[in-house]
Amino acid sequence: MPAVLQAKVADVADGYHSTLALNLITLSVCILILSMQHEASWTSLIWYGVALVMVGVRAYSMKALTRRGLLLSAPKFSLRILSLGALALGTVWAALPWAVTNFEPLGQHASLLLIMGGMAAGAVIKQIGNTPLALNYSIPILISLMVSLIGLWRPNEVLIGLCLSLMILIFIRRSLWAERMFVNSQVARHEATALADSLTRANSDILRQNTRLEALANRDTLTGLANRVFFHGRLAGDIARARVVDEEVALLIFDVERFQSINDTLGHSAGDALLRAIAARLSSIVEDGSLIARLGGDEFAVIVSGADALNRARTHAASVLEASRQPIQWYQRQTVVGLSVGLAAYPEHASDAEELLACADMALYDAKRSDRRQLREFDPDLRKNAERRRIIEQDLERAIQTGAIGAWFQPQVDLVTRRITGFEALVRWQHPQLGFVSPPEIVNAARAVHLSEQFTARIARDACLLVRRLPELGLPDVTVALNVSPREFALYSVACMLHRVTSEHGVNPASLEIEITEEAILDPALADAQLKQMEEAGYKLAVDDFGMGHSSLAYLIGLKIDRLKIDRSFVKDVARSETNQKLISAMVSLGQSLSLEIVVEGVETPEDAAILARLGCGTAQGYLFARPMPASALDTWIAGHQPSANLKRKGKSKHLSVA
Structure with missing residues (x-):
């Protein structure tokens, strides 16, 4: 799985420079110990020089892989290169017993034995995410120590060498187990991340769908104006607010003249085009934030709220009626479409939304019953006559x-x-x-x-x-x-x-x-x-x-x-x-x-x-x-x-x- 390989590379890269620095320190300590024991020789110095070169090569390899972006784009190749570097440096460490004259692992050179064993064990512990790299570094060192001990054919050394061989097997097994655990954890993490991403995407999709559904629920699909459901909610809300802040809410209702005859003679598609054109005209005239809605059929409404709502509504009505005298373009046609308007206001004419709508309807009915193309404001006599x-x-x-x-x-x-x-x-x-x-x-x-x-x-x-x-x-x-x-x-x-x-x-x-x-x-x-x-x-x-x-x-x-x-x-x-x-x-x-x-x-x-x-x-x-x-x-x-x-x-x- 590419994600697991990338996680392995990241695990190796994390602390890579500190590992190389530790190698430099321990290599120098080994040479210092030999010098203090007056056992430094050309062989040990050559070994030290080769080790320094290998450390430099590993550092350069990591830098090159990082600069070229291969750690992310080619994690498998990067791990192979890093593993080869670990094998090379581990082999250099394994050569230390042969670079020292008369190497006594349990005697005067026991400190070197401890350093080499510690470096091998540390590599296995640190590189749990990539077993090949850890074993390439530690196994040569452990084998070198085991051979050095058994090769002396002394009981103590042989016994410790055999124990070391068992340790090698345990290291290999534990390294493989640790890598399995690392891989499993990375797979689980990746799946959890994928699930979280999926849930996030699903949640985003749901939010987008909810936004779309909300728009569909609140908008008239033909004209794009607010629909009847949203209109009723807005009217009730505006009146509730006006009751608290002591303001007016004015309601205008418009009715289109001869709309049914247009539908009957030219068809519903022509009628729909006319309604869209009227909606566009209303939107271009009423631009003060008042809600424009289509209540159904050929009936439109405008809710005017806030300061001086009644006078603003009268102005809107006058502007719409004046504009209705001009031809309107619709369905590749041009015609003059007359409108009748009814106006009512809260709290002057009504005490709630339902009553306000009824008052505006009565005013509209009176406008249609009289000469058309005019505004009628609600009058209490209209309510009496309607009742x-x-x-x-x-x-x-x-x-x-x-x-x-x-x-x-x-x-x-x-x-x-x-x-x-x-x-x-x-x-x-x-x-x-x-x-x-x-x-x-x-x-x-x-x-x-x-x-x-x-x-x-x-x-x-x-x-x-x-x-x-x-x-x-x-x-x-x-x-x-x-x-x-x-x-x-x-x-x-x-x-x-x-x-x-x-x-x-x-x-x-x-x-x-x-x-x-x-x-x-x-x-x-x-x-x-x-x-x-x-x-x-x-x-x-x-x-x-x-x-x-x-x-x-x-x-x-x-x-x-x-x-x-x-x-x-x-x-x-x-x-x-x-x-x-x-x-x-x-x-x-x-x-x-x-x-x-x-x-x-x-x-x-x-x-x-x-x-x-x-x-x-x-x-x-x-x-x-x-x-x-x-x-x-x-x-x-x-x-x-x-x-x-x-x-x-x-x-x-x-x-x-x-x-």
């Missing part, structure tokens, strides 16, 4: 089922004879908590909670019940009209609903009149087929709020409209308005040319009634004649209004208003 809408939507279904919502009826009369010509049904709901709920509120709530069909069917049933009672009241031929919101044609089949209700009550469709506003007639894809179906079934058809839209004469003729109802805005104060008189006169002429009956609504004064009669209007309704009343009150009103001799008069139909 009112919530209660209406919550209680609407039960009110329909229990009959709390029902129809009241307002009579129509002939302007000349004042005889009853029909009834208009008006929806009424007296809520136990909210009081009177206006018809537009009911219609909007029904559409919001998908109860439009049930709601209109409820009013249609009340109209059918009145139709069945009219013969008892002396008005067998008077009809009742139902006002159908134009949007209902897209929600369900109005014709099928009416057929179901009239069949259930046994009412002839000719007794009912269906009144629709002009906008429904202008959308043939939405209303044409159903209106034709109702016409063929026998229902009378009327156009409400005539003059307020852009009715096509072709439709008025093609659908065989029975009546036109002039909007109250033309009728109010008609006695004093020459312009309104001219307009009504023109509409009456149009109706007469098409054989259509003209009905005017909102008649409140005798003067207005007289002018309308002179202009040719035949039928009218309004507070001048009667206010809307429940069906149970019609008996008394009819009895007091119309003499019994005239109750046989053929009535004209009128309209049920649900809006």
Whole structure:
């Protein structure tokens, strides 16, 4: 294993110079001992010189190996060179007994014996990491001593020589064992280091993955902005901080105009490109550290915290709205994209994050409901209105089922004879908590909670019940009209609903009149087929709020409209308005040319009634004649209004208003 070889080289190199220095000292000590014993000779001096050279060669070898970097790059080769150097120096030491005349190992030269034995033993102990190097140095020395002792053939020397031979075997065995232990320790150390490195790398990978997962968890993958989860956490945190340091937190919510139509016509990839472009524009405008988030779909939000947060939020909103007037580049296209903005602030408008978000949503809804491309700040009235809408939507279904919502009826009369010509049904709901709920509120709530069909069917049933009672009241031929919101044609089949209700009550469709506003007639894809179906079934058809839209004469003729109802805005104060008189006169002429009956609504004064009669209007309704009343009150009103001799008069139909 390269790592073990490198460890062996490191073990040899560690203290190598001190080993050579020790050799120099002991070599010099040996020569000094011989000199003191007057036994120094040319042979011993030559031995000393050779030993010094070998020490120098070993020092040079180590320096050369180190300088060339072979200790790390070629540890096996380096160990071989160092082992050869150890063998050479050990052999020089082994030659000492023969360089001394009459060598007496147990006599006068015992000190040399001890020095040589100590050097051999020291080499084995010191170089436990590399047995060949240690044995190459010590074995020649020990063999030399053993031969010197046994060669004297004296009992003591022979016995010590034999003991020395055993010591050589023990040295060899222990050296091999020590090297094994060293190798095992190095392998274990390497494995531990590798494991630690692996764990470190794994930990780094985990940290990187956690960072990436955290980014994915907190960022919207499409735009790179903060996502809804991070937004909620940040909003709650900023409000908690603001509560402590007494600061503001302002929240802006942006909505993109006509985004759904872009998705539907150009595809989701184009919609995604547009959202990315809008996100980039927001990021380029809001640069004060405020958090920009995409809440989902085409809705974005900005949290503005710190000093003067509300005014800074207003500035951001104004800048974004101004920038939205400029074309935006997206998906190789250029277009102007409008935005609506809702703004709310803590603590002025809300006390916590959830309430602040709800307030900003209400402000945004108000901005979208009004003229778009503008900022709406939250107003307490918005909360009241939202709570009112919530209660209406919550209680609407039960009110329909229990009959709390029902129809009241307002009579129509002939302007000349004042005889009853029909009834208009008006929806009424007296809520136990909210009081009177206006018809537009009911219609909007029904559409919001998908109860439009049930709601209109409820009013249609009340109209059918009145139709069945009219013969008892002396008005067998008077009809009742139902006002159908134009949007209902897209929600369900109005014709099928009416057929179901009239069949259930046994009412002839000719007794009912269906009144629709002009906008429904202008959308043939939405209303044409159903209106034709109702016409063929026998229902009378009327156009409400005539003059307020852009009715096509072709439709008025093609659908065989029975009546036109002039909007109250033309009728109010008609006695004093020459312009309104001219307009009504023109509409009456149009109706007469098409054989259509003209009905005017909102008649409140005798003067207005007289002018309308002179202009040719035949039928009218309004507070001048009667206010809307429940069906149970019609008996008394009819009895007091119309003499019994005239109750046989053929009535004209009128309209049920649900809006």
